[in-house]
Amino acid sequence: MKKTIVFSPFTRVEGDLQIEVEIADGAVSSARTSGTLYRGFENLLRGRPPHDAIVVTCRICGTCGAVHAAAAAATLANAFGVQTPPNGLLCRAVILATETILSHFTHFYLTFCTDLAAARYPAEAAKRFTAWTGSHYGPAVKARSELTGILGLLAGKWPNTLAMQPGGLTKALTRSDLDRCAGILAQFRAFVEDQVLGGPLDRWLDNRGMADLERWANTSESQASDVGFFIQLALTHGFHRLGRGPGRFLSSGWPLPGNAMWLKPGFFENGTASALDPNQVTEHVRHSWFRPYPGGRAPMDGLSEPAPTKDAAYSWCKAPRYAGQPAEVGPLARMVVAEDPLITDAFRQFGSVVFTRMLARVHEMFRLLTEAAVWLRQISPDEPFYAKDTPQDAASGFSLLEAPRGMLGHWVRIERGRIRNYQVVTPTAWNLSPRDDQGQPGPLESALVGLPVHDVTQPLTLAHTVRSYDPCLFCTVH
Numbered sequence: 365m366k367k368t369i370v371f372s373p374f375t376r377v378e379g380d381l382q383i384e385v386e387i388a389d390g391a392v393s394s395a396r397t398s399g400t401l402y403r404g405f406e407n408l409l410r411g412r413p414p415h416d417a418i419v420v421t422c423r424i425c426g427t428c429g430a431v432h433a434a435a436a437a438a439t440l441a442n443a444f445g446v447q448t449p450p451n452g453l454l455c456r457a458v459i460l461a462t463e464t465i466l467s468h469f470t471h472f473y474l475t476f477c478t479d480l481a482a483a484r485y486p487a488e489a490a491k492r493f494t495a496w497t498g499s500h501y502g503p504a505v506k507a508r509s510e511l512t513g514i515l516g517l518l519a520g521k522w523p524n525t526l527a528m529q530p531g532g533l534t535k536a537l538t539r540s541d542l543d544r545c546a547g548i549l550a551q552f553r554a555f556v557e558d559q560v561l562g563g564p565l566d567r568w569l570d571n572r573g574m575a576d577l578e579r580w581a582n583t584s585e586s587q588a589s590d591v592g593f594f595i596q597l598a599l600t601h602g603f604h605r606l607g608r609g610p611g612r613f614l615s616s617g618w619p620l621p622g623n624a625m626w627l628k629p630g631f632f633e634n635g636t637a638s639a640l641d642p643n644q645v646t647e648h649v650r651h652s653w654f655r656p657y658p659g660g661r662a663p664m665d666g667l668s669e670p671a672p673t674k675d676a677a678y679s680w681c682k683a684p685r686y687a688g689q690p691a692e693v694g695p696l697a698r699m700v701v702a703e704d705p706l707i708t709d710a711f712r713q714f715g716s717v718v719f720t721r722m723l724a725r726v727h728e729m730f731r732l733l734t735e736a737a738v739w740l741r742q743i744s745p746d747e748p749f750y751a752k753d754t755p756q757d758a759a760s761g762f763s764l765l766e767a768p769r770g771m772l773g774h775w776v777r778i779e780r781g782r783i784r785n786y787q788v789v790t791p792t793a794w795n796l797s798p799r800d801d802q803g804q805p806g807p808l809e810s811a812l813v814g815l816p817v818h819d820v821t822q823p824l825t826l827a828h829t830v831r832s833y834d835p836c837l838f839c840t841v842h
Contacts, residue, residue, distance in 0.1 A: 366393065369820055372400065374830060376475050378427055379837025381796070383830060384678075387817050392826070395805070395812035397796045399681040399841040402653070406668045406842065409786040414440055414755055414778055415529075417786060421774065422524050424788070424842045427470075429523035430463045430515065431767040432774075432788075432839075439774040441530040443761025446753040450621035452532020454743045455518055457620060458545070459528070460765070461736040462514045465552075467768035468695070468729040469511075471834045473504040476722065477590075479827055480597065489597060492590065500559060500590055507555040513548045517541050532750040539745050546740050553733050561730075562589025568730055573709035591726055598719045607811040607829030609716035613697035614686055614794070616640060616764035616771045626735060627702040627766070631686060637701055641687075642764060645773065647789065648683040648800035651676055659801055660685055663775040664760065666787040680841040683797040683806065684789050692716060692807045693770025693794045694833065696724035704731075716811075721832040757781045767791050769834050790839040808833055 365388070372382035382398040405424055409417055417440065422433035434456050441448060448456075473493070481490035481498070492500040515522035520535060527534050553565060561568055562585040571577045577595070586592035598604065617629030617640070629640040646660025654677075655669035671677070685691075696716060699707035707724045714720050762775040770791030777785040797806030805813075808830065815825045 367820075369823075371826075372398075376478070377831070377835045377837060378425070379835070379840065381830075381835055381837045383812075383826070385812060385817075385826065387820070390816055390818065392812050392815045392817060395809045396678055397681075397798065397806060397808050398679040399796070399837050400679075401837070401841050402670055402672070402680050403838075403841050404668070404670070406666075406786050406788060409783050412783050413781070414443070414776065414783055417774070417776060417783065418526060418529065421788065421842075422526070424790075425836060425839045426523045427467055427836060428463060428767045428769070428839065430459050430519060430525055430528070431765055431772055433525055434460060434528050435763050435765045435772050435774040437528045437530050438763035438765060439761050439776050441753065441761070442763055443759040443776055443778060444530055444753045444756055446530045446751060448530075448532045449748045449751055451537075451743055451747050451749040452751075453619070453621045454739050455533040455537070455749065456528055457618070457626070457739050458736050458743075459515060459518050459525075461732045461739070462511065462518075463522075464766075464768040465729050465732050465736070466508060466511060467834075468725045469504070469508055471831075472590075472594075472722075472726060473501060473508075475834065476828075476831050477594065479824060479831070480594075482822065482824055484824065485597060485601065488593065492593070503555070503559060507552060511548060511552045514545045517545050529750065530753040532748070534750055536749045537743060537745055542740055542743055542745065546737065549733070549737055549740070556730070556733065560590050560726075562586050562592060565730055565733060569734065572705040574706075574713055577706065577710075594722070598722065603719040603722070603828065604714040604717055606718040606815065606825055607721075607832055608814070609692050609807045609811045610690060611711075611716045612689060612691045613700050613716075614640070614691040614693050614771050615698045615701040616766055616773075617702075618698075618766055620739075627698050629764075630701040631691070632697070632701050633689075637703075640764075642762065642773075644687045645789065646685050646688070648685060650683070650801045651678055651798040652682050653677045653680055654682065660688065663773060663787040663789055664762065664777060664785070666775070666785065668787070677798075679798040681793050681797055682789075683800040684794050685800055685804075688802070690797060690800070690804055690806050690810070691794060693791045694721065694724075695728040695770075696721045697770060698766060699724045699728060718828050718832040725834070755781065767839075769836055769839075770794060788842050790836070790842060792833070792836045792840040795833045796835055796837075796840060808835075
């Protein structure tokens with residue numbers, strides 16, 4: 365007997381999410397993910413001066429607003445032909461690294477691990493992770509708050525920073541500013557080594573595969589740490605078998621000065637990575653509440669005209685596709701495309717599942733902690749941070765940057781000195797997309813199918829799978 369269950373709103377995610385699943389024989393047989401709020405940022409930008417894109421798009425999301433500001437600035441730089449000085453690119457890298465660390469850290473403690481306080485898991489999980497009262501919850505919130513000081517020093521404020529412009533950073537940093545940032549980062553690293561890892565960060569980064577990770581996790585210090593405890597719990601309770609996604613990944617990479625890349629861009633499918641081609645990105649709206657058009661449309665020519673009564677539509681999210689196929693984005697995608705040894709080995713063993721998504725997220729956070737310190741040291745206070753841009757009456761441009769949840773794209777077309785069209789494709793639009801014109805489900809819709817659901821009043825397998833993608837619906841329904 366089939367049964368349809370609707371979770372609306374699906375709680376403890378960013379924004380308004382509805383999950384509808386059909387259950388047959390104790391497992392999910394089909395699923396639909398819906399963004400249920402219309403916002404209209406793209407239409408709001410039509411007719412405005414180009415630089416308004418930074419002011420407006422950074423307000424799409426309060427969790428990852430800095431990367432929207434950075435993407436808007438990079439899009440205008442691409443349109444105007446501006447060369448950003450190395451200091452500007454390094455500052456952007458540190459700002460985005462800090463925002464990503466904050467996002468991953470928040471997701472681990474406040475979004476995902478609070479579900480582990482459920483009765484089916486060890487009592488120690490509830491002792492550590494129960495919201496507000498957990499012994500490790502409060503210290504994590506305090507540490508997170510202190511890390512935001514870096515964004516105040518570099519970006520002026522957060523969220524809704526306007527410090528990143530097409531020509532770089534509008535604030536020239538002093539040596540004192542950089543030293544203070546380094547101190548805040550070091551303080552956060554000390555917290556991570558004490559509570560999150562239970563030992564040196566460098567020791568974690570020595571893990572080159574699952575065999576290394578298992579040896580690390582079997583030490584008493586690691587088992588007492590939050591990540592070590594999580595790994596043991598996740599593997600014991602089968603998180604490495606939950607929520608299998610398509611295993612098709614996209615990453616735009618992580619650019620640095622001099623055309624260098626911290627993480628390389630690419631498209632991964634069937635065990636092979638290939639070069640990323642932005643021209644392969646299209647958006648479908650067959651099952652979205654937008655004015656219909658045939659097939660997929662390139663974002664530069666995108667349309668976002670609401671059609672709230674459209675037949676067969678069930679989401680305010682469009683369906684992005686790469687070469688006509690759904691693709692997963694985020695920390696797991698970045699690490700696999702970049703051939704990170706630990707995450708690549710975990711993916712080879714288990715695939716794209718709840719465990720590997722969570723492992724990739726914390727691993728990327730640890731890697732960024734070390735990289736951000738390096739980038740801070742490379743910033744030279746005596747060199748320029750900004751190059752003045754020259755707006756054009758007619759231009760077009762785009763940028764692809766990695767947000768905490770995955771690849772973010774901004775596209776702009778300018779006519780008569782005003783924005784003619786502005787389109788944004790967000791990470792959660794990729795991961796939580798509805799079906800496309802060919803009926804292909806989005807990555808989360810695919811990952812939910814086959815999940816065992818033993819208790820419909822507390823469907824933890826479903827909750828873990830949804831939250832392993834760290835959905836941000838505010839971004840999705842922009």
